[in-house]
Amino acid sequence: MAIDSKVVARAAHLARLRVDDSETAELSARLNDILGMVDQLQQADVDQVEPLAHPLEVSQPLRDDRVTEPDVRDKVLPLAPASEDGCFLVPRVIE
């Protein structure tokens, strides 16, 4: 499974990571190494096997429909890099 700079660029964009041209080559090589190791998975005979998402196969506990969380705005808004009038700020988004 070869990773070239285009694949790296696409994955980087999906992950909102900036990858400079200078980094791409090295990154591709590294990722290819990792995927080369990971490709051992293809050896496994798993046709009849179901994926295992959680080690313990239990079901989701459900919570009663009650309001239990308080207003924490005064506590968390100060953590924001930019805020105004109670809102978190980002550069203008045009839909």
Place this chain on the structure above:
Amino acid sequence: MSHSGNWEVVIGLEVHVQLATESKIFSGTSTRTGDEPNRHASLIDLGLPGTLPVVNKEAIRNAIRFGLAVNADIARRSVFERKNYFYPDLPKGYQTTQLAEPIVGAGEVVVRLEDGTEKTVRIHHAHLEEDAGKSLHEAFSDYMGHGQTGIDLNRAGTPLIEIVSEPDMSGAEDAVAFARKLHSIVTSLGICDGDMSQGNMRFDVNISVRRPGEPLGTRTETKNLNSFRFMEKAIALEVARQIDVLEDGGEIVQETRLYNGETNTARSMRTKEDANDYRYFPCPDLLPVMVSEAEIQALRDELPELPDARKARYMERYQLSDYDADLLSGSIATARYFEAAAEHGGDAKLAANWVMGELAAKLNSEDKDIADSPVSAEQLGQLILRLKDGTISSKIAKQVFEACWNGEGDPDAIIEAKGLKQMSDSGELEKIVDQVIADSPAQVEDYRNADDAKRKKKIGFFVGQVMKATQGKANPQQVNQLLQEKL
């Protein structure tokens, strides 16, 4: 613009229904709206590091209720997945939703069309997911010469059911009928408040056109329509646009469009990039939701009356026509109003006529919902009682209704205050009739010379005069009778 030849329209709907639970789907935060930004956004809703989701039982139950109401398969095991993408109103950088194993499977809804025929629209599936926050674009200070957008996460985490239909609709009428039916179902179930202006229900319409017999055309998606009227117009607009493009030899580009109800125009949404790869995978912080037969049966047993059943009941109990019953049972607000008015007034037919007639007209003209009607069901009921017992005529009733609408009080009070009681005192009436006859010798002559057929019409003049003289308070039947005797 006229189009050449036959075009078939294929429409599918994706409907987002906000569930009216107390708390959010993955956190115990209030779902209340209308407060200041970020007052209902907990650590979990904000996606702070180390926070984890916990599932709201009522959201699951509401989804099952919906599934039962549309005769759908209820999944005994359903799985929440992560839909990964970046947007400021999506705090975790993924939306927790369902994909491969949704809680509600294939179902169907039957809708009644204008011409009285019925159409079945199939539902592909319905799944649970969390709503995103809101981006507010106005009134934030600039930063380094760039405008800024404010993010309010109050809405983030509100439970949604997304209902995906099959592309079974062939035009705006089908689509709106289906949308209305869904609205009726979810409000009857009590799982959604159904206030479209508040965004409780949002519709995305997928539209494509094709020549009959050809394969499906490329479809476009028009998002976030929140009124039936807008849906109708948006569909018409897009269908016309697509046909124009194709007839000009062009191709339809698969895209998402936004409709502007005020200007009745639509535009392509500025796509940030080509098709997003959402990299769905089961959310590792959540386990599969298991539902038992017993739980499903219990929910089935306690389902409230659904629109179809209500319609059937109206037809049977109140002897309403298919059309009337359909209209009145369509929305739970209307149904409740109608039944209350029928109860108070003791006459379902009259109540039906008034609700579908005068009331509907007034509501429409002022763009009001029945829930905001200044005339309450009890008041309408009172009006009907007075009609039935002959206190007022139907003409006067309209006057009383108008006054009641304008806040002048209950019908009885209005009738009293304005002295609108129907005049049924024969003596008094006879005098007026005599007077009218005496005042219009020419018309009397004309009447007497006319044959039976023409008389029927000409008597109207006298009736009119009498009504005028009595300020409409005379009982029309009585007036007619007296005139016929005397003329």
Place this chain on the structure above:
Amino acid sequence: MHEKTLTELKAGLQARDFSSRELTEHFLDRIKRRDGELNSFITVTEEQALRQADAADQAIAAGDHRLLTGLPIAHKDIFCTEDVRTSCGSRMLDNFIAPYTATAVEKMAHEGAVMLGKTNMDEFAMGSSNETSFYGPVKNPWDTERVPGGSSGGAAASLAARLAPGATGTDTGGSIRQPAALNGVTGLKPTYGRVSRWGMIAFASSLDQAGPLGLSAADCALMLQAMAGHDDKDSTCLNEPVDDYLGALDQSVDGLKIGVPEEFFPENLDGAIADNAREAMRELEKQGAKLVKLSLPSIKLSVPAYYVIAPAEASSNLSRFDGVRFGYRCENPTDLEDLYKRSRSEGFGAEVKRRILVGTYALSAGYYDAYYKRAQKVRRLIRDDFSRAFKDVDVIMGPTSPETAFKLGAKADDPVNMYMADVFTIAVNLAGLPALSMPSGFVNGLPAGTQVIGNYFQEGRILNVAHRYQMATDWHQQAPGGFA
């Protein structure tokens, strides 16, 4: 005081040999004087620690003795601690003052623990050497030119150097056990779902578990007793009753069946490491345990499976770090895309970026089935191998790490080689089983550890095995010369 175990210190406090204040000051002082050589702490919470110590002393005076009353503990900087910086070893969270406290930490505080500070770690728990931290690498106190292992390197190093008598860590692929082995201390990863993950910054949600590191199995039992338990804020935290770990420590191991997988002793394993583990098992045989050879054939795919599943989950878990609501934001973002890309690229280090890219790729359209789904299937095979084995044996043992502490920088350019450091520990996380590492001697002058794996919720059993071993040996009492 720093030569004593947590258990001994607890007894000392109860006997009023010294106060919690004295104890806490002692360790704070040691940290001040010696941590410069190790860099095992990111934040030292001096004021808070002293306040907590004073409160503990009052409690003790009033006769209120809880599990950890007055005992100083160092918490890995992956646990949110209210009003205290929680950095996760990353520039991304360098300015993040957590607004709440993780359940595991809260439970220990409720049991009277005193927080010394937050220990250094590989960035976002991604690493096996504690070299990827934004705050610089941690040094191994046994040889400061060598790594302490990771990602809980700071926790293990501070323990070994006697800068803290107890510590918490997290283990996703071996991050408690491997550094424990490389530092000559004991470290335990509980069953998945035993300890709440609420407040523990997520790396790979289906693999992460919090656990104790200590100078002995008894110390670990004490800490685990406080940490374990149901938390309804964590859907994956099970509602299983918590066993009496301390009570189970002294059980006899006569008749204990120890499984020895051939896959834990591969051809290419360093002979001295292999011998070290065999020696440890022989010690238990002396006490009546029986060795049973077995095979866990799917284990050889555990590293590839892990390096798909963990990065995939991480790539999603780390999307919330976007410069919008908290954490690092780049200077003067020109638009939204710039905000995201620069904040994330400047905030994350190279290893984190690499893993996010691998994870993103593994989940992307066209590759999901071949990578993620396939890895989850292999996961089931691994889990089933263990389940089968535990029908015949009580515990499974082998070396914790294929090597002792390597030199700083030795694997910098070779991530795959670095990943192989976890070859014996990773399968345990995939299966969700409990496992610990106990010090079992030295190889070429550096500490080596032996792993004890138990069946689900058998923490008591594996602690018991380690404790019986430690009653007959004194490896766990050895301290690095420079820090004794």
